[in-house]
Amino acid sequence: MAGWQEISGGVTAPRGYRAAGIVAGLKPSGLPDLALIYSEVEAIAAGVFTTSVVRAAPVDYCRQLLQAKHGARAILCNAGQANAATGSQGWIDAIESAQMLAQVLNIPSDTVLLASTGVIGQRIKMDALKAAIPQLVAAASEDGGDAAAKAICTTDLVPKSIALETTIGDRPVRIGGISKGSGMIHPNMATMLSFVTCDAAVAPSLWQKMLSRAADQSFNQITVDGDTSTNDTLIALANGQSRTPAITEMGAEAEKLEAMLTQVCQYLAKAIARDGEGATCLIEVQVTGAHDDKDARQVAKTIVGSSLVKSAIFGRDPNWGRIAAAAGRAGVIFDQENLRIQLGDLLLMENGQPLPFDRAAASAYLKAAAAGAYLKEDTVLISVSIGSGSGSGKAWGCDLSYDYVKINAEYTT
Amino acid sequence: MAGWQEISGGVTAPRGYRAAGIVAGLKPSGLPDLALIYSEVEAIAAGVFTTSVVRAAPVDYCRQLLQAKHGARAILCNAGQANAATGSQGWIDAIESAQMLAQVLNIPSDTVLLASTGVIGQRIKMDALKAAIPQLVAAASEDGGDAAAKAICTTDLVPKSIALETTIGDRPVRIGGISKGSGMIHPNMATMLSFVTCDAAVAPSLWQKMLSRAADQSFNQITVDGDTSTNDTLIALANGQSRTPAITEMGAEAEKLEAMLTQVCQYLAKAIARDGEGATCLIEVQVTGAHDDKDARQVAKTIVGSSLVKSAIFGRDPNWGRIAAAAGRAGVIFDQENLRIQLGDLLLMENGQPLPFDRAAASAYLKAAAAGAYLKEDTVLISVSIGSGSGSGKAWGCDLSYDYVKINAEYTT
Numbered sequence: 090m091a092g093w094q095e096i097s098g099g100v101t102a103p104r105g106y107r108a109a110g111i112v113a114g115l116k117p118s119g120l121p122d123l124a125l126i127y128s129e130v131e132a133i134a135a136g137v138f139t140t141s142v143v144r145a146a147p148v149d150y151c152r153q154l155l156q157a158k159h160g161a162r163a164i165l166c167n168a169g170q171a172n173a174a175t176g177s178q179g180w181i182d183a184i185e186s187a188q189m190l191a192q193v194l195n196i197p198s199d200t201v202l203l204a205s206t207g208v209i210g211q212r213i214k215m216d217a218l219k220a221a222i223p224q225l226v227a228a229a230s231e232d233g234g235d236a237a238a239k240a241i242c243t244t245d246l247v248p249k250s251i252a253l254e255t256t257i258g259d260r261p262v263r264i265g266g267i268s269k270g271s272g273m274i275h276p277n278m279a280t281m282l283s284f285v286t287c288d289a290a291v292a293p294s295l296w297q298k299m300l301s302r303a304a305d306q307s308f309n310q311i312t313v314d315g316d317t318s319t320n321d322t323l324i325a326l327a328n329g330q331s332r333t334p335a336i337t338e339m340g341a342e343a344e345k346l347e348a349m350l351t352q353v354c355q356y357l358a359k360a361i362a363r364d365g366e367g368a369t370c371l372i373e374v375q376v377t378g379a380h381d382d383k384d385a386r387q388v389a390k391t392i393v394g395s396s397l398v399k400s401a402i403f404g405r406d407p408n409w410g411r412i413a414a415a416a417g418r419a420g421v422i423f424d425q426e427n428l429r430i431q432l433g434d435l436l437l438m439e440n441g442q443p444l445p446f447d448r449a450a451a452s453a454y455l456k457a458a459a460a461g462a463y464l465k466e467d468t469v470l471i472s473v474s475i476g477s478g479s480g481s482g483k484a485w486g487c488d489l490s491y492d493y494v495k496i497n498a499e500y501t502t
Numbered sequence: 503m504a505g506w507q508e509i510s511g512g513v514t515a516p517r518g519y520r521a522a523g524i525v526a527g528l529k530p531s532g533l534p535d536l537a538l539i540y541s542e543v544e545a546i547a548a549g550v551f552t553t554s555v556v557r558a559a560p561v562d563y564c565r566q567l568l569q570a571k572h573g574a575r576a577i578l579c580n581a582g583q584a585n586a587a588t589g590s591q592g593w594i595d596a597i598e599s600a601q602m603l604a605q606v607l608n609i610p611s612d613t614v615l616l617a618s619t620g621v622i623g624q625r626i627k628m629d630a631l632k633a634a635i636p637q638l639v640a641a642a643s644e645d646g647g648d649a650a651a652k653a654i655c656t657t658d659l660v661p662k663s664i665a666l667e668t669t670i671g672d673r674p675v676r677i678g679g680i681s682k683g684s685g686m687i688h689p690n691m692a693t694m695l696s697f698v699t700c701d702a703a704v705a706p707s708l709w710q711k712m713l714s715r716a717a718d719q720s721f722n723q724i725t726v727d728g729d730t731s732t733n734d735t736l737i738a739l740a741n742g743q744s745r746t747p748a749i750t751e752m753g754a755e756a757e758k759l760e761a762m763l764t765q766v767c768q769y770l771a772k773a774i775a776r777d778g779e780g781a782t783c784l785i786e787v788q789v790t791g792a793h794d795d796k797d798a799r800q801v802a803k804t805i806v807g808s809s810l811v812k813s814a815i816f817g818r819d820p821n822w823g824r825i826a827a828a829a830g831r832a833g834v835i836f837d838q839e840n841l842r843i844q845l846g847d848l849l850l851m852e853n854g855q856p857l858p859f860d861r862a863a864a865s866a867y868l869k870a871a872a873a874g875a876y877l878k879e880d881t882v883l884i885s886v887s888i889g890s891g892s893g894s895g896k897a898w899g900c901d902l903s904y905d906y907v908k909i910n911a912e913y914t915t
Contacts, residue, residue, distance in 0.1 A: 140831070142834075143826050143829060143838045174838075176853075209824070210823040210856045400907055410621070413622065414587075428556065441589055443587055493809075493813075493907070
C-alpha cells in the first residue's frame with residue numbers, strides 16, 4: 090500500500106539541499122558536534138517545538154522567526170551545550186550564531202534556524218562555534234546528510250536518518266529526515282531534535298498543518314522517561330526543487346505527501362524510542378475503540394510511559410495487570426467492562442474479564458523481542474481496546490532497565 | 503505552633519476503636535495479611551478513592567456504600583490479592599466478604615467497608631479469608647493498631663502508623679492512622695491504602711470536606727513512580743467517642759481538627775514516599791509564587807515525579823537544570839525569567855539566570871541526606887519559586903535507584 094520507496098541520503102536525498110557535520114570542539118568527547126542543513130533556494134519552513142515554558146534560546150528564536158516568515162535557507166545545530174536556562178546571555182549567543190552563519194553563507198540572517206542540544210544551564214562555547222562556522226559551510230555537500238545525522242547526536246547509540254521517494258505529477262518527490270535522542274539521553278544531555286527536508290512545492294500554511302498532524306502521530310507519541318526537554322524541536326523544509334506542481338490544498342497529491350511525511354516522522358520517532366537510554370527493545374502500544382483518536386493516543390502514551398509496564402517488559406514478565414492499571418489512569422473515560430488487552434497474539438483480557446493464558450508463551454514472546462533486529466523483530470506489541478468507538482492511535486517507547494538509572498545517576502560533578 | 507502532641511496506639515489510640523491483624527494465608531510469604539478496624543458505635547465515614555477508571559471491586563463497593571450512607575462500623579482489608587481486574591467474580595467476592603464479616607460482628611453488612619491490595623487480576627483466596635474472619639474478629643483489641651498496620655503491608659519495609667491528640671472543649675480528641683506503600687511496591691503489589699480513625703463528633707459532610715482537603719495536601723502530593731493504583735483508598739472514621747462538642751461547621755475547633763487530620767495524612771503520605779521502592783531518601787519540593795495553590799502543587803508534583811530529577815538525586819548530583827526543565831513542563835504557565843531554584847540552602851538560579859554555586863557543597867548536602875534518619879535528616883529539600891503569586895504547595899517523593907528497576911523487573915512467572 091505504501092506509495093513510496095526508501096532511498097539513501099537522509100536530509101540530502103531531496104533535491105537542492107546540502108548538509109555537513111563537523112567537529113567544532115563543543116563536546117568534551119571530541120566527536121562531531123556541529124551540523125548544517127542548507128537549501129539552495131529559500132524553502133518553506135514549518136516547525137513544532139517543546140511545550141515547556143522553560144525553553145532554550147534557539148527554540149524561542151525559531152518560534153519568533155517562523156511566526157514572522159515561513160521561509161528558511163539554513164538550519165544550524167550544535168551539540169554539547171543546550172543553551173537552555175542560560176538567561177539573557179543565551180539569547181544573545183543565539184542571535185550571534187545565526188548572524189555569523191548568515192554572513193558566511195551570504196544569506197539574510199532571518200533565514201537561519203537554530204537548534205541546540207547538550208548540557209542545560211551551559212552557554213554554547215561561542216569561540217569554538219565561531220571558529221568552526223566557515224569550515225562547516227565549506228564542508229556542506231549534497232551527500233552530507235549522514236555527517237549531519239552524526240553531528241546532532243549526543244549519546245545516541247546510532248545516528249537516525251531516512252529518506253523516502255514518491256511521485257507527484259509523474260515526477261519524483263523526496264522527503265529526508267534525521268533525528269536525535271529522546272528524553273534526556275545522558276545525565277546532562279537534553280532534547281529530541283528532528284530535521285526534515287522535502288523538495289516538493291507546498292503552500293506554507295498547508296505544510297505547517299501537515300507537519301503538526303504528522304508530529305501528533307509520531308514524535309508526540311513517544312516517551313522514554315516522560316521528561317519533556319527544554320529544547321525539543323522539529324523543523325521541516327520544503328524547497329520546491331522537485332519541480333512538481335505546487336500543492337496548495339488537501340487532495341490526492343497532498344494526502345500522498347502527508348502520508349510520506351508522517352511515515353518519515355514515525356520512522357524517526359520510533360528510532361528515538363528504540364534508542365532510549367538503556368533500552369533493550371521497542372514497545373508499540375496500539376489502542377482502538379476509543380471515542381476519538383486523541384483519546385486513543387492518550388491511553389497508548391500512558392501505557393507505554395508507565396514505569397511499571399516498562400520494568401515488567403525489561404524483566405520479560407507478562408504482567409498484564411499493569412497495562413490495565415495504566416490504561417485506567419490515562420485520564421480517558423471508558424467502561425472497564427469493555428477492556429481488551431492483547432500481548433503480541435496472546436489475548437490476556439476481554440470484556441474486562443481476565444483470561445487464562447500461556448505465561449510461558451507470553452514470556453517467550455517478550456524474550457524473542459529483545460533478541461530481534463533493531464526496529465524490526467525486536468518490537469513488543471501491546472494491543473488494547475477500550476470500547477466500540479472509532480478512535481485509534483499508537484504510541485512508542487522502550488523498556489526501563491538498570492542502565493537507565495545508571496546513565497542518569499552518573500555524577501556530572 | 504502545633505496544637506497537638508504525638509501519642510502511641512495508631513488507629514486504636516482514639517476512643518472506641520478496636521483493631522486486629524492476623525495471618526490468614528492469603529500471602530505466599532505467610533506474613534500477616536488480614537486487618538480489621540472496628541468502631542464500637544457507628545462512625546461517620548468519609549473516603550477518597552483512586553481516580554482510575556480501572557478500579558478494584560472493593561473500591562467500587564466502598565464508593566457505592568458511602569454515597570448511600572456516611573456511616574460505618576468496620577473496615578476489612580486483605581493483602582495478597584488486589585481483587586482488581588477480576589471481572590464480575592471479583593464483585594461477588596467483595597459482597598461475600600463484607601456479608602461474612604457483618605454476620606460475625608453482628609452488624610449490618612452496609613456498615614462494612616472493604617480494601618484489598620496485592621496481585622492485580624487475582625481473586626481473593628475466599629476459602630482462606632472466610633476461615634480467618636472469626637479469628638480476626640476474636641483478635642480485635644483496643645491495642646491492635648500496630649498489628650493492623652503490619653497486616654496491610656505488602657513489601658513495605660516499615661509499617662506506617664501515627665496518632666495525635668489535641669483538645670476540643672477542654673477534652674482530648676485523637677486521630678490515628680495507618681497506611682501502606684505507594685506506587686506498585688512489588689512487581690505485582692499495588693496500591694496506596696490509608697485508614698484514619700478519629701473520636702471527635704463531626705458532621706458527615708464537613709468530615710468528608712476536611713478529608714478531601716487533607717488528601718489534596720498529602721496523599722495526592724506524593725509520587726513514587728507515577729503509576730496510580732487501581733486500589734488507592736483513604737478512609738477516615740469519626741465515632742464521637744471523645745464526647746466532645748459536635749463540630750458541624752468551620753470555625754476555630756473545626757480548623758484545629760482539620761489541621762491535625764492534615765498532619766496525620768501528611769505524616770502517612772511522607773512515610774509512603776520515603777518507603778518507595780529502592781528509595782534512599784525522601785525528596786520534598788516546595789513551590790511558591792504560583793497563581794494559586796493548585797498550580798503550585800502541580801509544579802511541585804511534576805518536579806518530584808521527574809525520573810531525571812530522581813535519578814540525579816540518587817546519584818547525589820546537583821543537576822539543577824533538570825529541576826528547571828521539570829518545572830517548565832508541569833503544564834502551569836509562568837515566565838521563566840521569574841524562576842528561582844534552591845537546593846537546601848544553596849541558591850542555584852534566580853530571575854531565570856543561572857548562578858555560580860559550590861558544586862561540592864551541593865553534592866555534600868545530597869550525600870548527607872541519605873545518611874540521615876528515616877523521615878527526618880534524610881530529606882532532600884528543593885525550593886522553587888515561579889513568580890510573585892500567593893500560591894504555594896508541597897510534594898513528596900523519593901529518588902530513583904537501581905533497586906527500583908530490580909524490584910519491578912523481577913519475574914512473577
